[in-house]
Amino acid sequence: xxxxxxAALMGFYxxxxxxxxxxxLPPPAFSNSLCVDEKLAFHRNHPPQRSxxxxxxxxxxxxxxxxxxxxIQQAPGIAxxxxxxxxxxxxxxVFAANWLLDRNRSIRxxxxxxxxxDFENCSKSAAEVFNRxxxxxxxxxxxxxxxFYLRYFAPSSLIRNAIEIAGKRSGHxxxxxxxxxxxxxxxxxxxxxxxxxxxxxxxxxPACFAALNxxxxxxxxxxxxxxxxxxxxxxxxxxxxxxxxxxxxxxxREMTESLRGTQAEYWDGDAAQVVSREAFxxxxxxxxxxxxxxxxxxxxxxNLGSGVTASPIAPMPREG
Numbered sequence: 001x002x003x004x005x006x007a008a009l010m011g012f013y014x015x016x017x018x019x020x021x022x023x024x025l026p027p028p029a030f031s032n033s034l035c036v037d038e039k040l041a042f043h044r045n046h047p048p049q050r051s052x053x054x055x056x057x058x059x060x061x062x063x064x065x066x067x068x069x070x071x072i073q074q075a076p077g078i079a080x081x082x083x084x085x086x087x088x089x090x091x092x093x094v095f096a097a098n099w100l101l102d103r104n105r106s107i108r109x110x111x112x113x114x115x116x117x118d119f120e121n122c123s124k125s126a127a128e129v130f131n132r133x134x135x136x137x138x139x140x141x142x143x144x145x146x147x148f149y150l151r152y153f154a155p156s157s158l159i160r161n162a163i164e165i166a167g168k169r170s171g172h173x174x175x176x177x178x179x180x181x182x183x184x185x186x187x188x189x190x191x192x193x194x195x196x197x198x199x200x201x202x203x204x205x206p207a208c209f210a211a212l213n214x215x216x217x218x219x220x221x222x223x224x225x226x227x228x229x230x231x232x233x234x235x236x237x238x239x240x241x242x243x244x245x246x247x248x249x250x251x252x253r254e255m256t257e258s259l260r261g262t263q264a265e266y267w268d269g270d271a272a273q274v275v276s277r278e279a280f281x282x283x284x285x286x287x288x289x290x291x292x293x294x295x296x297x298x299x300x301x302x303n304l305g306s307g308v309t310a311s312p313i314a315p316m317p318r319e320g
Contacts, residue, residue: 016149019162023169026161028138028148030130034161034168035086038178039063040130043083044139046182051106052081054304056185057097060086061231062113064285067295068183074296075305081107082184085129090114091122091211092129098215099132101224103140109225109307111298112212113269115233115284116201116251122208187288188281196234197282200241204251209258216264225307226264228255229298232290233270237283267301269294 019025026034027041056066062084072078083100084093093112101107134151137143168178174190181187212228219226230252242248248270256266274297279290286294298304 012150012153013146016146023166024162026158026165028145029152029154029157029161030135030138030148032152032154032157033085033087033129034157034164035060035176035178036088036129038165038168039085039180039184040135040139042180042184044142046180046184048079048081048104049182050079052079052104053106054078054080054109054111055097055100055104055107056080056082056084056111056113057100058084058093058113059088059115059118060084060186061115061118061284062093062111063184063186064188064288065113065231065291065294066111066183066185066298067288067292068181068185070292070295071299071304074299078305080183082186084113084184086186088118088129089120089122089125090118090208091127092125093118094211094215095127095129098218099135101218103136107224109227109304110215110219111227111229111302111304112215113229113231113298114255115231116204116248117198117284119204119208119212119251119254120201122205122211127211185291187291188285189288190281193281195282196237196240198237198284200237201247201251203247204254206254209254212255213258213262216259216262220262220264226259226262227302227304228259228264228266229302230255230266230268230270231284232273232275232279232286232294234280234283235277265302267298269298272297272301 016025027037030037030040056062063082063086066082068080071080083096085096134148138145138148167173168176171177171179179187216226252268259266274294275286275290279286281287
């Protein structure tokens with residue numbers, strides 16, 4: 001039995017080493033979501049060159065729509081870190097934000113870029129997208145990745161991800177590339193579109209806004225600045241799914257109410273109309289050329305950098 005177990009283990013790692021040698025080894029499956037796990041791998045392999053003072057959080061719209069270079073052109077003192085992960089609901093984005101805030105005490109400003117979809121289903125899923133202790137060891141302590149492949153072993157997802165990962169990392173997969181810029185953003189740059197793709201949201205989930213409020217309270221207590229931004233939305237999507245504007249009005253109303261009593265700020269990047277109809281890849285995602293314009297408008301509207309000159313947050317006291 002021991003011999004069989006040892007042989008199976010050796011065979012498993014032989015497969016992993018072969019995938020690594022051919023450029024087809026996906027990251028360890030901490031979340032069992034390839035784009036989330038690949039973002040963790042990016043943070044591990046590309047620590048910030050400067051201590052970050054601006055953190056961007058959210059789901060794919062935050063990951064795809066923030067152009068750090070455009071913002072730095074307006075405020076050279078900004079050192080951004082895009083800590084957004086694809087496919088997260090708002091409470092999961094708050095979980096990821098808290099994780100990164102705990103590990104980057106130099107951050108003074110936080111921007112959450114959100115779509116209505118982010119605030120729809122928080123009651124139906126767990127907030128913890130990945131195990132914080134394992135992510136700490138992998139990303140910040142540079143622990144060997146090989147033990148995590150065994151701990152999070154899932155044969156079907158490993159095979160599927162191994163088939164897809166090379167095309168996504170190279171950018172040949174135009175619909176879902178896993179290409180990062182120096183700040184951790186994921187440029188989406190291609191011709192054509194995939195239609196509206198998303199159905200209209202049913203309505204906001206109070207649990208999502210409760211999570212956002214908890215982040216606002218934390219940051220106010222720590223003397224850090226929170227700014228929440230609504231991403232641009234395709235005009236045809238709004239006209240077809242919400243012709244009277246009631247659903248999106250409820251979303252904006254709940255957003256504003258969740259921040260009441262804190263110093264957090266809200267900017268409606270959709271109402272600002274800073275991108276054209278041709279900028280959209282689907283109902284909620286815009287191309288990288290448009291993300292440049294959106295980021296410049298965001299930086300100007302929120303006066304990014306105005307809160308980054310204060311002293312860094314003091315390190316958290318160590319237990320024991």
